[in-house]
Structures are given as structure tokens and as C-alpha cells.
Amino acid sequence: MSPSVDQLAILWYPPAYDIRVEKVSVPRVEHPDDAVVKVRLAGLCGSDLHLYRGTEGITEPCICGHEFVGEVVELGSSFQPSVPCDRPSLYSTLKVGDRVISPFTVSCGECHFCRVGFTCRCAESRLFGTPNTPGGQAQYVRVPKAGGTLYRLDEALAAYTAQELEAQCSTPRLADSSLLLLCDILPTGVFAAFQALNHPKTLPMMTSQPYPHSSALITLKGILAPSLHRPQDTVLLIAVIGLGPVGVCACVAMLDILHAKGLDFRLVAIDPIEARRNKMASIYSKMSRDQERGYLEVASIEDSRCIIFEWSNGVGCNVVLEASVVGNSSALSLAYELVRPFGCITSVGAHSDSAVPFTGRELYDKNVSLDFGRCPVRAMFPMALDLLVRRQDIFGDVGGEVSLVDKVVGFSEAATMYQEFDKGKCGKVLFDPWK
Template identity: 30%
Template sequence: MKAAVYHGPGDIRIEERPEPEIEEPTDAVVRITHTAICGSDLWFYRGEEDHEDGARVGHEPMGIVEEVGDEVRHVRPGDRVFAPFSISCGECEFCRKGLHPACVNREFLGPHGRTGAQAEKLRVPFANGTLVRVPDRYADDEDALEALLPLTDVMATGHHAAVSADVESGDTAVVIGDGAVGLCGVLAARRLGAERIIAAGHHEDRLELARKFGATEVVSARGDEAIEEIHELTYGGANHVLECVGAESALETAANVVRPGGNIGYVGVPHLESAGFVEQLFFKNASYTGGPAAVRNYAEELMEDVLQGTLDPSPIFTKTVDLDGVSEGYEAMDDREAIKVMVDLDE
């Protein structure tokens, strides 16, 4: 089968790999129909993470179950499913607490793990605890599927940022970052009832989409100028800040604009040389919570809203490629020519 493979910074190739097979009775094999390229994939694409040459890439799968192991009960061959970026058993202490990315059997998809979702097929360990079944009536509804695909990561991650920042009805929320996660953070804050949502980013087209998603104000300045502008808009800072980038500058901005006693929900994968921003949080008594989104914990409630038409993150996909075009998709995201790229294997 074909699969996207990492061969160093800027070098993603489509190569032949053995087709996956059932190895454990809890496995499922899924034929991938849709996947995506994530902003977090750009860290290794740009050489800011080290991974083994030949590692499989991609962590946002949707497809059709082809085969299941003897102990798989939640899905069967022919079901339309999607999966989070991390494997979880659904039974351990942490899964029961809704902390699926901390599962004792955790395994990340993509180069952090053993396999990748930008491929024709995928073996999914612990299928009962990992796979999310799409209701049959929507299994071939392309519009619904494109709206559900972001639930594999970025929509659930944006929601996790809003939940971690303790956003509730009537609140003012600041969203740091205008990538797919930040834009989904705007959607999540609106869904949770925020009255004001200030989106901070550097790209006018993305900030315009943020407005369409529910941002009441946008900030396009950088550095100290952005911090000053957010302070002016919020009369001294916000109690609810969503950090959706992970870069040192974004973390510093979040620490500067959160009010004393406020909450930062951080979901950007941290890439920083100094953690000096933590001192500000300490003296502000501000909460700093987040981490990898518990996608499996949020999946059903978010899917319900998508399928009833009250949540639609699909506009974050501004470019679509087939599997052979994955390298082109990485280039487009790296050059900021696309917010997020969908990979349609049925195209």
C-alpha cells in the first residue's frame, strides 16, 4: 500500500509499505478515506523535531473498517469510523477519568509512534477504546464527513483549550493563534457561550475566518504591540486565554494577557528555549492547564453538534489533495498558502 514517509526536513515521500494486518485480538484494520495535514506536522517538516528517517506520518484518520480482531465489539467491518491522534484502551485508570492521551497503553499516530495515518490503510490497536463510529445515515454524506474530520484532532483540541481555560456563558475569551487549532478554539469558545472572543494572529485571511467563526474582535499585531492592544480591548487582560500555538512567543503573550486568578488553556505543542513566562503565572496566581486533547472523551458530544448542524469546522480546510499530493500539501501549509490541508483518498 501507499503511505507518506518522513525523510528529513522538507522531504515527505509517498512509498510502498506492507499492508497492515490484525496482530492482536483488540486490533482493527481501517481503509483510510480521509485524513489531513496538521499544523503540528510542520514542526518536524521544518526540522524543529528530530525523527527517524523512514517514519510514517499523519495522525488524523477517517475511513472504513475492513477487519477486526476477535475481541473488538464496538465496530464491525463496513462501519465508517474516525480515530483520535492517540490510541487508548478505554479501560485503564486514566481512560476512565477522561484522560485518554495518558492511557497506560497510549501510542501516538505519526512519527512519534509506530505508524501513520497518511496512508491507504491503518492498523488501530485497542479499537474498542479508540475508534469512533459515525452513524450509518451519515456514513456517505461528504459534507458531514468533512465537518467530522477535524474532530480527529484540531476541533477537539480547540475545545480542550476552551474547557481548560474554563470558558463559560457570558465570558470574554482571548484566543492566541490563527491556525486551524486557534480557529477551532474560536468555534469552541462560541459553543460554550463566550460573549466576547478576541482572536490574535498575523494573517488577515485567517482572522477574517475567525470573525465568521464567532470572534467579536481580532488583533493582528505582534509582540508587545499585540499584548498592549489586547490589554486595551479587555481593560487589563482576560480571565480566559486559549494558547493554540506552542511557540515561545505565543506562551509569553498568553502569560502577559491573562488576568490575575485567570485561566490559560494551552494546547499548542510546546517548543521553547526558556520557560520564563511561568514566573508571570506564579505571581498572578493564574492557572495553566491543558495538554494533548482527550479527543475520545469529547468525540460524541462534538459529533452530535456537527451532525445536527450547529458546529461546522470544515472551512478550515482550504486545500484538498489526494495521497500522491501529500508533499504538495505540506508545502502549501509551510508557505502559509493553506490553513489546513485535507487528504481525500477517494478523490
């Protein structure tokens, strides 16, 4: 790579709805912790539409995109074989030529939040696809704090045998179009499912031990942990509100965890849009053969109320995932309506400046727990990759009936794709910068 070469990139121009493909300089290492990545595929994500529509308050043009997979082509001076031992291992082991994926935000790997696993709240967090951190919808992208941010895929996949990797794959290795799901939507869905099923108020149903014995923290003198032996006490009733890509991933992750643990459950997957319900139903029917301890039903908002009432004798769900990409007040109100006393509501979408639609008395009266916030993608990567590898029947597909990826196109179609995606005329689009 020569420093003077130009590259192609997708740029957004203010104030809104203005997407152009332009020649810009290839980024170079600017800081010892930087990497430059040659992009193999970049995703168009629902949250790119905030920028596209001009609602982010950004006033200068920028290179779009926060989902990308690629290959390391240049590294800063921090990436020497001998680095101080308290740096994350990628600062010593990342090499030119490594196949990598990136979360949608920068994480240093070294601050308290990164070490504890709350990587999306890294002290140096930056969102790709903004003026100060040019995005991945380009032929090359500079990755700050690359030792904390990038995942080295070959190392992560080394835990799997060739048979495991190829068992359910039509392609010999995981395709880039599949790996790209790890940048955002798949870990976010896994995080939503994990947060809800791992909540102390859900654990009695997961472990068949009543609260608080269901917790690992408790150790009590002379107290034998009792066991829940009535099947009706441990069957999990779950609602997922919103069947966009994150909601679908959350459902698949839920089904996967519940199946692995052999738990009884009923899951209602809710969306007002029929096409989304149909896609979820197709995905479920493809994966349902080995799901014998429960079932998923898709429903409109109205139908979901009746279904949950009937399933639970009017009591409500143990767990409600609010997985609309842009969390909104009516989805939160529905979540409260559907949740039972001592239930959990998990919300992984970004929210607006409106007050949340709950009174203190409502939250008290139902003993509700709420978990809000962005997925720590970097920390959830192992769980998400594991699901991706085992569920290639779903996540390996492009353009098919169950695919989360609608099509892969070249940059020349960028403006059209943003337009169509904004109007809901197409599903998830990936850009191949070299097509």
C-alpha cells in the same frame, strides 16, 4: 482484502523534507485488539511538519499522518460478541463495515487514564505517523487497541434525528471532510474553550455566583449562595492567541458555549497574520446573527493590547487561550500580560524545552492558573461531535471563505502539498487515497 495486496501510502524519509508515495504491504491484524481500517480521507496537520522538517529526531522512514476517517475492514479476535464485561463496549460492538474516526493517539480504553477521561495520557499511548505506529496517510492503516481508540460514528450519530443532522448540512449526511476535523483540531479547540470556561476561577462569571460558592464542591452550613447582580461583574473578557485551525475551533466553541448559556462576553481573537484574522472574521460574521450577548473582534498583537485595556479599564482578560499550534514563549508572555488577577491561561499546543517565561512572583501576584497539555480527544469526542453537527455552516464547508479545509487532493500531489503547507502557501489539505 487479500493479504498479499500492496497499497499506496505517503512516506516521509529522513533526514527531512522528503515525501514519497510508495507501494507498501497492506497492514494486517497483528494483535487480537487490532483493527485494520480502510482510509477514506486523511488530513495533513500542522504538527506533521515537525516530522517533515526533521526536528523529531526520527531516523527511519515512516508512513505519515495522524488524522484519518474510514471503515473497518478487519478485526482481531478480541472483537467477539461475547467479551469479558469489563472491557470498553467497542471491544464487543465494533464490526467490520463500521464507519469510524480515530484520535491522533492510540488509547486502550481500559487503563486508569482512559477510564477517567484523560485518554491522551493512556498508559499505552502511541502517536500515529511514527515508525512504530504507521500513520493514516495510506489506503489502509492498522489501529492498535482499536476498541479503545476508534469511534463508531453511526452509534454516536444515532442520538441525532435526521432533521438535526440535515438541518444545516448541504450534504445529506456529515461529509468525511467534516468528520475528519474530529481527529484533532476540533476537539482540541473545544477542549481549550471548555477548560478555560469551566475553570473554578471562571465559574463566578459563568454562574453569577461568587467564588467559592460558584463551585459544585462547596456545601456550607447556613451559607446562602449570594448572587452577582451587577452586569459588569459577570461579563467575560476572553483572548484567543493564534488563529490557526485550533484557534478558530476554540473561538467557535467559545462562542457556542457562551451563546448557549446566554452570557455576556467580549472575545478578542489575535493573530499577527492578516489572512488568518480575515478568515476568523468571516467565520464570525457567518455565525454572528444569533450571538447577541457579546461580540468577537479580530486583532493584531499590538491592537489586542489596546482593545483589552479599553474593554477592561486596564484590568485584563478573565481567560486567555494560547492556541498557537506550536506553543511558544512569546505567546505565553503575551498571555500573562493580557490576563487579569485570578485569570486563567490555557495552553493546548506542544511546547519546547525552554523554561516557561514566568517568575514565581508574577504568578503569585496575579493569582494565575495555568492549564497545559494535549487534548484527550477520545473523551472530548461527544462535545466536539455535537458542535460539528450543529455548526455545519462552518465545519461542513470545503474550499470556501469560511472553510477550515482548503482542498481535497490525491496522493500524487502529496510532495507538493507538504511543500506548500510548510511554506504557508495553502491551508489544511486532505488526502483522498483513492482519488
